[in-house]
Amino acid sequence: MPPLRDVVASHPRLLLVGINPGLRSGALGHHFAGNGNPFWRLLHAARLTPTLLPFAESRRLAELGIALTNLCPRTTRTAAELTRPEIARGRIALARKIADWRPAVVAFVGVSLYRMYFGAAATPGPGPKPELIAGARVFVVPNPSGLNASFPGFADKLIWFRRLRAFVDRVSPEAPFGTGRRASEAPRRGSRSPRLRKRLTGAR
Numbered sequence: 001m002p003p004l005r006d007v008v009a010s011h012p013r014l015l016l017v018g019i020n021p022g023l024r025s026g027a028l029g030h031h032f033a034g035n036g037n038p039f040w041r042l043l044h045a046a047r048l049t050p051t052l053l054p055f056a057e058s059r060r061l062a063e064l065g066i067a068l069t070n071l072c073p074r075t076t077r078t079a080a081e082l083t084r085p086e087i088a089r090g091r092i093a094l095a096r097k098i099a100d101w102r103p104a105v106v107a108f109v110g111v112s113l114y115r116m117y118f119g120a121a122a123t124p125g126p127g128p129k130p131e132l133i134a135g136a137r138v139f140v141v142p143n144p145s146g147l148n149a150s151f152p153g154f155a156d157k158l159i160w161f162r163r164l165r166a167f168v169d170r171v172s173p174e175a176p177f178g179t180g181r182r183a184s185e186a187p188r189r190g191s192r193s194p195r196l197r198k199r200l201t202g203a204r
Contacts, residue, residue: 001026003073008101009062013172014048014164015103015136016061017094018070019079019113019143026075030055031068032144038154039109039144045154046161067101069094071113079112087116099134104172106136107164110143111150126151126160128167137171139164 004021018031025033032039033055044052053060061068071090072082094117098106108114114129115122123129129138141160142151151157 001075002029004029004031004070006097007031007059007061007066007068009065009067010101012062012067012101012103013065013105014168015067015069015098015101015106016109017106017113018068018109019116020070020072020082020090021075023075023077025055028055031058031070034145036146037144038146038157041154042144042158042161045158046165048161048165067103069097071116091117095133098136102134103136105139105164105168106133107139107141109141111140112143114138114140127163137167139167 001021004025021031022034024035025031040049040053040055043049048066049061049064058068071094072086073090074082074086076082108117111124111126118131121131126140126142129140131138141164142148142157144157146152148157151160
């Protein structure tokens with residue numbers, strides 16, 4: 001399966017980071033497309049998006065100042081199938097994206113994902129974290145999967161997505177969600193072209 005395309009925004013208020021695509025997401029070519037995965041409902045209920053976006057319209061996140069990517073591109077049944085070399089490459093690639101895109105806040109979608117990235121330095125649980133990545137603040141929300149036994153219900157997850165919204169508003173209060181963002185999707189491979197950079201920055 002080809003890797004999912006990142007949703008890219010120029011200097012986003014928020015970069016959401018998943019672990020890697022599941023089988024359904026990989027088959028459909030869209031982020032968080034798993035049956036019963038409440039990711040998109042959580043974004044809407046937390047008022048991170050003004051409407052409930054279908055997973056097929058994920059690129060509209062960029063209009064709201066939100067970018068979306070994964071640590072690892074390979075589709076698997078479970079994240080446990082990822083290899084250590086894949087994760088190491090994913091950390092390097094993610095750090096480069098953050099340095100390039102310059103988000104105000106990086107939100108890891110999953111406590112285990114946050115631990116994958118920071119290793120022994122990771123602090124426990126969801127919420128705001130002390131680390132910075134290329135100047136971006138870090139926040140962790142629970143993995144929205146229904147298999148997440150630590151946060152089994154929708155309400156258990158929603159409280160952290162609402163706290164993420166409040167955190168982003170404190171860190172980046174000058175650009176409310178939904179203002180003046182131009183949607184774009186990154187190429188599947190390689191760096192951005194000059195034409196894409198122009199679209200991302202609004203240059204003509």
